[in-house]
Structures are given as structure tokens and as C-alpha cells.
Amino acid sequence: MENIIGSQIIQSSDDEFIINVGPQHPSTHGVLHLQLKLDGEKIVDLKPFLGYIHRGIEKMSESLNYKQFIYLTSRMDYLSAHINNQACCLAIEKAIQAEVPERARVIRTLMAELTRLASHQLWWGSTGLDMGAVSPFFYAFREREMILEIFEETCGSRLTMNYCVPGGVMNDIHPDFVRKVKQIIKQFRDNLHEYDELLTNNPIFQSRTIGVGYLSREEAISLACTGPVARASGISCDVRKKEPYDAYDRVTFDEIITTEGDCFARYKVRLEEMKQSMNIIEQLIDNIPAGEYRTKIKGIIKPPAGEYYQRVETARGELGIYLVSDGTNKPYRIKFRTPNFSNLGALKPMSLGGKIGDLVAIMASLDLIIPDIDR
């Protein structure tokens, strides 16, 4: 086998200019190292270099038992931590064919939608920050703080809540949960017009995002983009609609699809998704079924030998868990098909021919979380 090592970008003429963006940089959302070849202000070539936060989660999971590896996934896409945990628990429950009580399903769905809301709020704030408008960041965090407080009261931790267990949730919700969530929804709906006034209707913001970073439908499918990135290019791919899990089969919500495929379309899709999340929460919050919050799973979890697959919709796209079991208490092989990994592939086709200012806008609209790519 010959030694094949990929190389850095080569400078081919004197007018070209090679620049490293990152890994430490205020606007790459994580440690992403990009090499750009510039011709003046225009981007001619782009190469991502990864691995700065590669922790070997897949390899580590092979030495932990089934209850332990779930909490490594919180650290992958830490803004949808609960949804990642939910995916693992669903996969394990499918493997051992455990019954999950209705109450647990609804609680998990509620927490997942709150997580999605919090993640999109942070995305909105950091989009404003990347574009140069500093103030929206604080407005986004005002609402996000309230959601994080609920998380802290329910599961003890604000960001990486280890709340899901195979069989249900770890603890019941506290008595004030319903009232506080309703309060948050009401306050957020009242404040949502500020989001539009600050960024959406601002001509400077629009001129920086409309027509920038176009991703066609065919390209998005070929790159296996999922989530808001794909939905803004016209692909219907919401896992909550295609393969409903937990309590998503009993709520009605719209799947937001636009066809423009530019940064502004992705922005609008995520804003609308926030509203849909609030609708889902409102439908579920008053009707949490009574009953057990957890099915106790006796003994050590040892799924029968074979393969299991589960996919969920995180805030950024489709997370797929491929679980290969050999009958022991440790997984034989786990593969996490993370949404950001494929969305990263869309960065190059969207930014070639544009300017560095456009690159910042495109990265903000792709909403990449690098630990999710590197695992």
C-alpha cells in the first residue's frame, strides 16, 4: 500500500494568498481549521482540517457498558445534548425491547423541544455576533437563561443534562415544571418580535445574507445534508415526521421548507422552527400523562447479538446511531452518524467564489458544532 498523505493547499501564483482561519478564531464555532486560498478578497480554494477535538468517543464506547456510553454523547453536540442521549436510549430500548411508559415519552419530548429552542436561540445570538451586531447576543441569552434554569431544576445540570436512561428518565419532573415552562413560552412569544426587528428586517443583515451561500437541492442531497440546511434547499427530511419516535406521533406541527437555499433562507427556517417547537410544547405541556417515569430494567443490559439502528432529529439535522452488539454487556461497535459531519461538506461548494465576509455569514448559517464533527 503506498503512502497516501493529503497535502496542504499549494500557492500557484504570486497573486494568490494562503490564509489559515482557526483553529482559534472568534467566529468558527469551535476548533475548526480552514485553509483558504484567496485571490484578493475572493476565495479560490478551501480545505478543512479536523481532529482538534477528536476524543475517540466511538472507541471509548467500546470499553464502557450500555448505560455508561450514553453520557459521552452529550459532549458531541453539546447544544442538543438531551436529544443525543434520547437517541442512544431509544436505540438501546429497541435492542432489548423495553417498554417505555407514556409519561416518560412525553417528558423526553418536552425536554427535547426545549433543548431545540435553546439551541436555536444561541444560534440566533451568535449569528448576530458574527455579522457584527453585538447586542442581539444578549437578547438571545436572556431567554435561553430561563430555559437553562428549568434544566437545572429538573436534572441538575444546565448544558450536558444526563437525564435520559434506557427505560425512561432518571427522575420525575418537579411540581413547578408545568407552570415555569408555560411562563417561558409566553414570555418568548411576547419577545419574538424583537428578534425580527433586530436582525430579520435589518437591511444590512439582509444584504449580507440574501443570495449568499447558495446550495442547490441536488447538491444538498448529494452531500447528505440534513436539518435546516437541507430544508432551506427544498428537501423534506424531518425525522420527527418521517419516523416519529417518543411522543411526536401525537402532536401536530409544520415542517418548514423553503426553496431559496441561501443564508437568509436557512435563517428563516430556523426562526420558524423555534415557533413550531413552541407549538409542540404547548400541545404537550398540559397533558402530561400520569404514571411511571421509568421502567426499571433489571440486571445488566445485554442486547442480543445483531445490529440496531435509530435516528432522531437534533437541532442541526439527523443523528443516526448504528449499534453492533455481540451479546456482551459492552457494545461491539457504535457509529454516530452526526449531522454536522455531512453539513461540513457543504461549506466548500457554498463559499467558492465568494468573499471572506461571506464565509463568515455561511458558517453562521450552517450552524456547525465542531465536537460533533470530530467526535
Next chain:
Amino acid sequence: MTHWIGEKLNALFSPEWAAYVGYILAGLAIIILVVVMAVVSIYLERKIAAFMQMRLGPMRVGKWGTLQAFADVFKLMLKEPLTPAQADKQLFNIAPYLVLTVSFLAFAPIAFSPSLQLWDMNIGVLYITSVSSMGVIGILMAGWASNNKYSLLGAMRSGAQIVSYELSAGIAILTIVMMSGSLSVSGIIKSQADGWWIFKGHIPALIAFVIFAIASTAELNRAPFDLAEAEQELTAGFHTEYSGMQFAMFFLAEYTNMFIVSMLGTTLFLGGWMPLHIGNWDAFNQIMDKIPPFLWFFGKVFISLFMIIWFRWTFPRLRIDQLLKLEWKYLLPIGMVNLVIGSIITWLGWIF
């Protein structure tokens, strides 16, 4: 008050020496004024930004954080001044001082009140615009001498931006100069004795005011035109490699320029130290006259300053090509047409 100082000096020294010492004292007074105003405006900016973002800003250093600026300057003085290894040492060290000196120079013709003006030359406004346009040399020097791709890119962008927007600012200033018929600062202010130009000159002056506001925000390299120092794009642009006192010089120069621009705008459009008179309301006018002129002046300056700070914390940033397109395709043509219309209106006597 200046007479009192003049008499004291004449008593102490011979006439020529008295003049020289007088000049030195006046220069010192300006320097102290500039430093005080820069410190005040740094504090103001942080507090205003904080209140717009629903937080409190500096609160610990001094009562309500008033000594924060001093603490920052003190810290910057103690920092190690680094010079990058391959940098062009002379240019690298001169650049911050050039930018700062240029800002100080522009204070000479500004009239703070009828009796407080350092040098009432007959080309005051021309002097201010020409001296402040030398600042771009300092910026380009800083970017080039840093031996850093990012700084160079930032400096080039900044240079292009400043040179372009000077045209529009100049044309807006020309509109008022033409209406008032004088280039000297005191002449322009005297011509506003019966009303500020922004009211007297109605439409042309209003358009010129808007163009001046946009162009001077771009000249200052402030948001929404702060691409040259945008943290998110190219770390800190042309002053990436500076630290310690040299960085403080750039910082100080930016706030001083903010003041110059506000003062110029106040002088040209808002009447300088002239109080607000409304038509024939004599009682009102007499009350307005009681407020001392320098309070009027500084009040107007601080209102303009507030507007500039407000812009920064509200708007996102423009991309470099959108910025230049705004200037060359929109502001400059509108400015020139406005100038022509203004001159026709003035000639026909249709101003108030």
C-alpha cells in the same frame, strides 16, 4: 478668563515670552481636555453599550465604574510593548504616534465658546478635514509594518474605506460652507446666529447632515463600517500586533477622532455654541441665552456622540464591497446633486 491669564503672564514675562508661554499653556490645556474627554467617552461607551444590552457595565472600579478607564490605561501602560521579529521597526513604532498627533492637531480651530478658541484661522474647516485625512497614513503604516497578512489586509481595507468616504464627507461640508459663505469656524457659527443650519438650510442641509453622519462614521472605522478591525473576521485588523501603550495610542486616537467628528458636525450643522432660539418666543429665547455657550456646545457634542455609539451597538457590519458600493454609487452622487441644488437654492435666496 483668558484675559486674566493674559494679564498674569504679561506681568511675569516680557511680551514675546508671554506669548510663547501662553501658547504652551493653551496647547497643554487642549491636551488635557482631549485626554479627559477620551476617558469620559470610553466610560460612556461602555455604559451605553451595557444598558442597550440589558446589563450594567463597569460597576466595581470606583463608584459606578467611573475609574474603569483609568484602570484600563494603567494596565496598558504596564503591558510589555512587543515588536514582531520581522517587522519594520521604525514604521512600526512611529505609526501609533502619527495617528494620535494628527488627532490632536485637528483641535486647533474648534470654538468651544465665543471666547474659547485656540486659533481662529480663516480656513478652519479646510484645516480640520485635511489634517484628519493624514490619519490614514498611520493606519497603512501600521498594517504594513506589522509583517502580518491579517494586518495588511485590514489596513488595505481601512485605507480604501477612509479615502472613499472622505469625498462624501467633504461634499457634505462644502454644502454648508457654501451656504454660510465662510470657511472659518467662527464665521460659520456667526452665520447661525438666527438659527442652526440644519433648520435654516432645510432640505439640502438635512441631506448633507445625513450624508455627513454616515460618511464620518465610516471615516472613524466604527460599526457598521468596522470591517478593518472586525474581531470575527480577521482578529483585530491593522492593530493586531500592537500591545501596551502603542495599542492605547490607537485606542485613544479612535475616541479623539470620534470627538472631532462630533464637534465638526456640531459646528457646521447644529450651531456650534449658539443656543436654540425658536422664532419669536422671546421668553424662551432669553432662558436659552442664560445657559452658558460651552454647555450648549458640549451638550450637542455629547448628543452626536451618543448617536455614534448607538449605531455601533445596533447594526450588523457591512461587507467591504457593500461599503464601497454604498459610497461610490449612492452617497457620492446624492451628495453632488445635493450640492448643486443647495447652491441654486442659496443663490435664489430660498433659505431662511
Next chain:
Amino acid sequence: MQQQPEAIITQIFPDLPLGRWAQLVAITVKQDDLYTVCTQLRQHPSLDFDMLVCLTAVDRTTHLEVIYHLRSTSRNHDLIVKTELNEAQPELPSMVPLWKSAELFEMEIYDMFGIVFKGHPDLRRLFMPEDWEGYPLRKSYNANEVADNYLKSHQLLINQ
């Protein structure tokens, strides 16, 4: 809801063994036929698998198993394509001409398992440093040993 493409697959590929991988339909293909089968899957009008959702590999100690998870967005069905590789000569044709998402997936598999994809535009280690030895996700990989050797060779160990 997801459809199952069993009927069409058995019609177009009558010789390939059909099975299940998790709850998805799976076909097992030999290493040499892989590219032709995948081209057919991509281009045949009634199959139209236009998205490569995931490309992964499992080290089954005796052999390496590479798994392609394909999806058709127009017909709404999923398919798994499995290949088995010998550990001594793990080589496969690159799928980048068919699906662009294969570019990053194949780089990752090269990094983690050592499978070389012929025809890939830029095959390099994605996560590990470029001069790393060994392929981390193989079962024969000893993490402590490789890490110690790497640090020693780069003189990075604290107590040498």
C-alpha cells in the same frame, strides 16, 4: 413512513443475497462488483438512491465489513450495502463520483480503519495527526502503546 425496497431489489439484482441490517433491507456485494452495483443503484430510475446517508466499517476480527447506508429521497426508501474486506489488502473504489458525501466519510474510514479508497481526490488522515501509526478503530489497535510511541518519537513525554 419508510418504504421497503425488497421487491425492486430482488427484481434488479436477483443474484445478490438479501438480508436485514437492523430493520433495514441489506444486500451483500463482493468487493469487485461494488462500483457497478452502486452505479446501478444510483442511476436506475426506479431505484434512484441519491443520498449516501452514512458510510461506516466494523472490524469483525476475521475480516473488515464496510457498510453503505443509501437513501432515496424521491421514493422514500433505505438500503444497506455490505462488503467484506480482507484485513491484509483493504482497498475499495471511491464513491465520490456518485455521492459527494462520500468524500468526508471515506477520509474518516481511511483514518480509523486503514481502508484505501482508490480514486479519492484527497485521501488523508482526518482526525489523527498526519504521521500517526496504526488505525484506531481496529480491534488489534493498542491505544496506550501507540500513544506512548508517538509521544516518545516526538520527544513529548514528561518523564523520558
